[in-house]
Amino acid sequence: EAQVTQNPRYLITVTGKKLTVTCSQNMNHEYMSWYRQDPGLGLRQIYYSMNVEVTDKGDVPEGYKVSRKEKRNFPLILESPSPNQTSLYFCASSFPGGSNEQYFGPGTRLTVT
Amino acid sequence: AQTVTQSQPEMSVQEAETVTLSCTYDTSESDYYLFWYKQPPSRQMILVIRQEAYKQQNATENRFSVNFQKAAKSFSLKISDSQLGDAAMYFCAYRSADTDKLIFGTGTRLQVFP
Numbered sequence: 001e002a003q004v005t006q007n008p009r010y011l012i013t014v015t016g017k018k019l020t021v022t023c024s025q026n027m028n029h030e031y032m033s034w035y036r037q038d039p040g041l042g043l044r045q046i047y048y049s050m051n052v053e054v055t056d057k058g059d060v061p062e063g064y065k066v067s068r069k070e071k072r073n074f075p076l077i078l079e080s081p082s083p084n085q086t087s088l089y090f091c092a093s094s095f096p097g098g099s100n101e102q103y104f105g106p107g108t109r110l111t112v113t
Numbered sequence: 114a115q116t117v118t119q120s121q122p123e124m125s126v127q128e129a130e131t132v133t134l135s136c137t138y139d140t141s142e143s144d145y146y147l148f149w150y151k152q153p154p155s156r157q158m159i160l161v162i163r164q165e166a167y168k169q170q171n172a173t174e175n176r177f178s179v180n181f182q183k184a185a186k187s188f189s190l191k192i193s194d195s196q197l198g199d200a201a202m203y204f205c206a207y208r209s210a211d212t213d214k215l216i217f218g219t220g221t222r223l224q225v226f227p
Contacts, residue, residue, distance in 0.1 A: 044217070090158060092158075098210040098212075104157065106156065
């Protein structure tokens with residue numbers, strides 16, 4: 001089954017404790033992206049990757065890191081999480097090109113206390 | 114920079130009736146794509162319908178259709194014969210032909226009453 005998977009689905013952590021949210025897709029997509037969803041703000045892009053070893057900042061990259069060492073994986077790293085990073089996070093992937101559908105993962109609910 | 118505006122935070126409709134969700138966008142580009150995504154309580158993002166800006170014909174997918182007004186930069190979603198399963202958050206999104214980034218509106222929560 002074609003899908004984007006994220007782990008963990010839920011995470012409660014404390015300020016400053018490094019964490020990684022994994023994202024994996026099995027559709028051989030070149031493009032992958034991370035979004036965060038906050039009430040009243042919709043979804044905003046954090047980072048994206050056009051292909052292996054090619055990453056770039058989105059609209060809200062502060063406090064996040066990413067890497068793309070393999071085509072299928074695109075982990076999101078919070079080196080020192082803060083309460084303002086409490087949010088719902090989505091990973092998405094697609095073939096490049098504006099008309100192609102972006103497939104979303106199931107989301108990761110992160111709470112930083 | 115492109116922006117997407119959804120001015121209706123909440124809407125409600127009775128089962129079997131028709132409802133229209135509004136979306137406007139701002140762009141200086143001529144080539145782009147527009148999408149409506151549905152987010153049910155499960156939080157999964159589900160593509161409902163897409164529209165290519167170069168196509169004059171409005172897209173339709175079963176009970177879902179759009180009214181795309183390129184000059185007015187308007188992209189509304191019409192849901193006909195509403196069903197209880199249509200209750201969800203709906204997001205309008207813009208995607209440039211040159212990039213793959215989706216720019217989302219703030220969403221409209223749709224309630225469906227029996």
